[in-house]
Each structure stands twice: as C-alpha cells, then as structure tokens.
C-alpha cells in the first residue's frame with residue numbers, strides 16, 4: 674500500500690481485503706466507471722445479491738465465476754473427478770438458484786446481464802466490455818422511450834464467435 678493514502682483510503686483498502694472484490698468483477702467495475710456508468714455493489718435486498726447494480730438503467734450485472742456457476746461448455750468448468758455425484762448435485766443447485774434469481778429480478782423489472790469470467794480473459798476482454806457498453810446504451814434508449822418487456826437472461830455474446 675502506498676504511503677500517500679489518506680487514513681480513510683487506507684481503511685477502505687484494508688476493509689476490502691478478503692471481501693467480494695474478485696478480479697473479474699473489478700475489471701467490469703473499472704470499465705463501467707470510466708464509461709461514466711454509476712453503480713452500487715452487492716445490493717443484498719435484491720435476489721442473488723447482484724455484483725453490480727445500475728439503478729438509472731434498471732440493470733443488474735452478475736460477474737460469474739465459470740466454475741462455481743457451472744458455465745456450460747466452458748473450459749473453466751469441469752466436474753471434479755472425485756465425488757462426482759456430490760459435485761454434479763452442487764452445480765445443478767447453483768445453476769437452478771441462479772435461474773431463480775434472474776427470473777425474480779426480471780419480474781421486479783430489472784434487466785439482468787451476465788458476464789462470465791472467461792469472457793474477461795485477456796483475448797476476449799475488450800470485445801466483452803465493448804458489448805457490455807453497447808447493451809447498456811440500448812437499455813438506456815429503450816427505458817427512455819418504449820419499455821421492452823421481452824427479456825430473458827442475457828449473456829453477452831463473445832465477439833470472437835462466428
């Protein structure tokens with residue numbers, strides 16, 4: 674920690690250690706902040722405690738780790754080779770819980786965006802963040818003109834896909 678921090682900054686820095694500030698989430702947060710989006714973090718009164726909440730856009734963003742959230746078809750998600758049925762059951766429950774939370778949020782009128790950890794790998798990061806900004810701009814437009822109610826849980830497309 675640099676010595677130039679104020680006591681208040683130092684305190685905030687210390688209290689962040691060991692909390693939910695995982696790296697992929699920080700990448701998204703830093704990007705959003707630089708793009709001028711203002712957000713709140715880990716809003717506990719919302720289903721699933723979304724990582725990032727943008728009240729002005731009625732949007733919540735989950736930055737999901739591929740392993741624990743069982744990202745289907747992803748290299749980072751593999752069922753461990755021991756205790757297979759235990760893990761399969763655990764991942765199934767995690768997936769079901771995610772789906773339930775996203776559904777509840779939709780019903781409450783929130784747009785739900787999911788950014789996967791693997792989409793923030795160096796080779797995909799730029800495209801993912803650009804896609805995220807674009808999606809948020811679309812949401813801004815639709816919430817300031819005509820409300821669009823045809824939402825399902827959205828995963829950001831990887832621009833590298835054909």
Ligand SMILES: [Zn+2]
Pocket residue numbers: 739744747748749750789790791792
């Ligand atoms: Zn993944």
